[in-house]
Amino acid sequence: MKDIPLSAPTSASASVSLWQLSLRRFIKKPSVMISIVVLGLLVFIAFFGVTISAYHFDDVFWDAITIGPSFEKGHFFGTDNNGRDLFLRVLMGARISILIGIFASAVSVFIGVSYGAIAGYFGGRVDGIMMRIVDILYAMPFIFFVILLMVFMGKSIYLIFFALGAVEWLTIARIVRGQALTIKQKDYITAARSIGVPPFTIIRRHIIPNLLGPVIVYMTMTIPQTIILESFLSFLGLGVQEPMTSLGVLISDGSQQLTEAPWLLLFPAGTLCIIVICLNILGEGLRDALFDQHLK
Amino acid sequence: MSVLSANEVFLRYDSAPSMFKKVQLDDVVMHASLRVEAGKTLAIVGESGSGKTTLARSIMGLLKPRRGSIFFENENIYNVSPLFKKYIQSQMQMVFQDPLASLNPMMNVREILEEPLLTHRYLLKESERNQKVSDAVDKVGLTAADLQRYPHTFSGGQCQRIAIARAIILEPKILVCDEPVSALDVSVQAQILKLLLELQQQMGMALVFISHNLAVVKLMAHSVSVMYKGRILEQGDTDKIFSAPQHPYTRDLIAAVPVPMYPVVHNNKGRLPFDVGLQVVCTNGCIYLDRCRYRKNVCQLSQPPLEDCGANHKSACIFANKLL
Numbered sequence: 224m225k226d227i228p229l230s231a232p233t234s235a236s237a238s239v240s241l242w243q244l245s246l247r248r249f250i251k252k253p254s255v256m257i258s259i260v261v262l263g264l265l266v267f268i269a270f271f272g273v274t275i276s277a278y279h280f281d282d283v284f285w286d287a288i289t290i291g292p293s294f295e296k297g298h299f300f301g302t303d304n305n306g307r308d309l310f311l312r313v314l315m316g317a318r319i320s321i322l323i324g325i326f327a328s329a330v331s332v333f334i335g336v337s338y339g340a341i342a343g344y345f346g347g348r349v350d351g352i353m354m355r356i357v358d359i360l361y362a363m364p365f366i367f368f369v370i371l372l373m374v375f376m377g378k379s380i381y382l383i384f385f386a387l388g389a390v391e392w393l394t395i396a397r398i399v400r401g402q403a404l405t406i407k408q409k410d411y412i413t414a415a416r417s418i419g420v421p422p423f424t425i426i427r428r429h430i431i432p433n434l435l436g437p438v439i440v441y442m443t444m445t446i447p448q449t450i451i452l453e454s455f456l457s458f459l460g461l462g463v464q465e466p467m468t469s470l471g472v473l474i475s476d477g478s479q480q481l482t483e484a485p486w487l488l489l490f491p492a493g494t495l496c497i498i499v500i501c502l503n504i505l506g507e508g509l510r511d512a513l514f515d516q517h518l519k
Numbered sequence: 520m521s522v523l524s525a526n527e528v529f530l531r532y533d534s535a536p537s538m539f540k541k542v543q544l545d546d547v548v549m550h551a552s553l554r555v556e557a558g559k560t561l562a563i564v565g566e567s568g569s570g571k572t573t574l575a576r577s578i579m580g581l582l583k584p585r586r587g588s589i590f591f592e593n594e595n596i597y598n599v600s601p602l603f604k605k606y607i608q609s610q611m612q613m614v615f616q617d618p619l620a621s622l623n624p625m626m627n628v629r630e631i632l633e634e635p636l637l638t639h640r641y642l643l644k645e646s647e648r649n650q651k652v653s654d655a656v657d658k659v660g661l662t663a664a665d666l667q668r669y670p671h672t673f674s675g676g677q678c679q680r681i682a683i684a685r686a687i688i689l690e691p692k693i694l695v696c697d698e699p700v701s702a703l704d705v706s707v708q709a710q711i712l713k714l715l716l717e718l719q720q721q722m723g724m725a726l727v728f729i730s731h732n733l734a735v736v737k738l739m740a741h742s743v744s745v746m747y748k749g750r751i752l753e754q755g756d757t758d759k760i761f762s763a764p765q766h767p768y769t770r771d772l773i774a775a776v777p778v779p780m781y782p783v784v785h786n787n788k789g790r791l792p793f794d795v796g797l798q799v800v801c802t803n804g805c806i807y808l809d810r811c812r813y814r815k816n817v818c819q820l821s822q823p824p825l826e827d828c829g830a831n832h833k834s835a836c837i838f839a840n841k842l843l
Contacts, residue, residue: 238667241624410621414685417579418635419608428634432625 245436249512258501258508265497269318273311280311281466292486300490304480312468313490317498319469323383323453324446324502330388332442335395340426340434342396343403354400357393365390366459373461383462387449398441402434436513443506447499454495470495522692522725523555523578523611528587530573546585547573548749550825555693560719560726562740562757564733564772570749571729575697578727579613580604591693609639612686616698618678622670628681629666632656635689655684658721659714676707680714687718694719695727700735712739733776737761742831745769748806751825755832765834767811767842805836813842 249255273280284298288306292299300309342353369386376382406412407430415425454471456462463469470491477488530548548570555561563571576582578589580596588595591607599607612635615621622631632652636643643651653663659680670678679699686694696715700708712735719726728739736743736757743760745753745768753766764770804819805811811818817837828839836842 238627238669239672240627240669241671410615410617411623413576413581414613414615414621414682415623415634417581417608417611417613418638418685419605420634420638424638428626429623433623 245509245512249508252508252511254504255508258504261497262501262505265317265494265501266321269314269321273314273318276311278308278311280315280468281307282311283307292490301484301486303476303487304484309473309487309490312473313470313494316468316470316473316491317494319380319463319467320450320453320471320495321498323380323387323469324450326384327387327391327449327453328442328445330384331391331395331445332438333392334388335392336399336431336434336438338392339396339399339401340403340430343400344407344422344426344430346404346407350400354397357396361393366461369456369461378461378464380463380467383453383456387452391445391449395438395441395445398437399434402437403430406430406433440506440510440513443502443509447502450495450498470498521554522557523553523589523591523727525551525553525574525578525589526587527552528574528577528584528589530570530577530582531585532573532582546749548577551587551746551749551751552825553744553751553754555725555727556741557692557725558719558723559741560728560739562728562730562736562743563746564730564736564743565746566731566772568748569746571731571746572697573749574746575613575695575727575729579611579695580608605639609635609689610691611693611695612689612691614679614682614686614694614696614699617702618675618682619670621682622678624670627667627669628656628661631670631681632666632685632688635685639689651688655688658687658718659684674707675703676711679703679707679711683711683714683718687722687724690722691724693725693727695729697729698731699728701730701732708735715739733761733773745772750806750822750835752807752835753833754825755829755834759829759832763829765828765832765839765842766807766836767813768807770842771810771812807836813838 250259283306284302285306288302288304290298290302292301298308298310300313302308303312338353338357342350368390372382372386372389403426412425412429415429420428450470453462453469454474457469457471458475463472465472473491474488474495477484477491480487528548528551529546530551531544531546533544551570551574553561553563553574563574565571573582577584583597589597591611594603594607596604596607626634629652632655633648636648636651640648640651652666656663656666661677661680661684665673665677670681673681683699694715699715700711703711715726716739718724726739728736730736730739740757742755743753743757744751745760745766747768753760753764753769755765760769761773764773803821805814805822808814808818815838823835823837825833825835826839828834
């Protein structure tokens, strides 16, 4: 009979941080794993598929204008009314949309976290003034703001990253400020203050790492939101310009030919749905994994 | 020589922040004067809400007194050059009541212990810093393997050891302990108290020991200040406070300590009279008037100041030395 060790080896699990614990819980969920795989595949194809393809995404096939999906001709998703292969264009659009989602969210998280943490930590009058500024910006119409930016700085894809990020940071700043207000009451902040750690070091070393949980969750929720917002901007003609494309542009073009060529709407819209649903599942999975960490 | 002294300190908190005006709240600590001798232990005793922790925060430089001043080695800690303030901060460290809450959950033990060194001894080489960290860990009875672990994997007593290691790593002259054992199991309490006593002997630091547990105070302290409703009512050497208390509140506190192993005797002796302070509106008289069993009519006239009633012994009762 084999001896069963009485105590489990503790050294392996002892130096696990709360982040690692949450990560383990996160990837344990089947829905989360499926989303990661699907999203990963999509991103992989979008970023490498276009590059290795023999054709360019705006190559015109004169012999195949507005044909439906067919495997014999090699146009899996069909072609549009300019004879361009929709498969390549959807991949290109997905690439642009994902990039915009990630970069715009990164910009907004960077601004929002710094701004909110400073307002929350210093509190009092600083907090009052900084949050009133946020309130005022909140009240500004988003489209007006974007048009203003476009007029002054010209149309460019980088400007869209910036414009979307510059609008979305407001909500993050509010979330972070609320978190910072509670965290700064904790004893470890008092301990750091009594040791004499300078305020901005306290914010960087103690406040921000402890409020990143909700921010990351919110960020996974904002990426789909940003992608949809970009679609909306493109739909209005303020976003990505031809021949470059994004899922939003493809959807708005496709919706105009819904009756003659439904595939022009179905494939881009389906791709957008898959991305958004996967990101939402990831966001919810993250929220569950991060916020029941006290339950273990 | 005293390393720390407080002189007639008044403390109050600001109200909730408002953009345009500050609402004034009442003082939570009044007329507080203390002296901490180098290498000795001063205990501050009192029930919850008596202002002990507020006073400790002020001593640590976190709450500026409205009136009065706090001196570290003859320098007013709220009126010094930034450089000297930094020196003072390195010489005064604090241990908190809730051990887990006083450690950042996102940092492992090594990062927690390095923080004071990175703040005050930033010229140290990495090897010297590691040496100091492992020394500190050694002193509080943890092992080097614990350095990679995170606070949530430790028990309360171990967390308090980490907090103590963080506090002593700069070899401070003063260690302020705000109820360091009241959140711990009784069996662990004794270990932590023993550790604090050992460290005090090894390093010669002064302790400011805040507690509501008189048994602990008797064990740890050289002198005691008894606080009630923001005032110090009695101050003196520990043995005198316990053998001959000269304020009715101190007597009630000592009598209220439950004695285990004896049958419970139901009489009113040894019970703290019920706090009816909020109902009695008495603006001028002694703050302990409503609960005092020795009260006389004269007690309603004014709050007696803290006055000498013996060698190294002060009491804020007009009947000091005359209590039966």
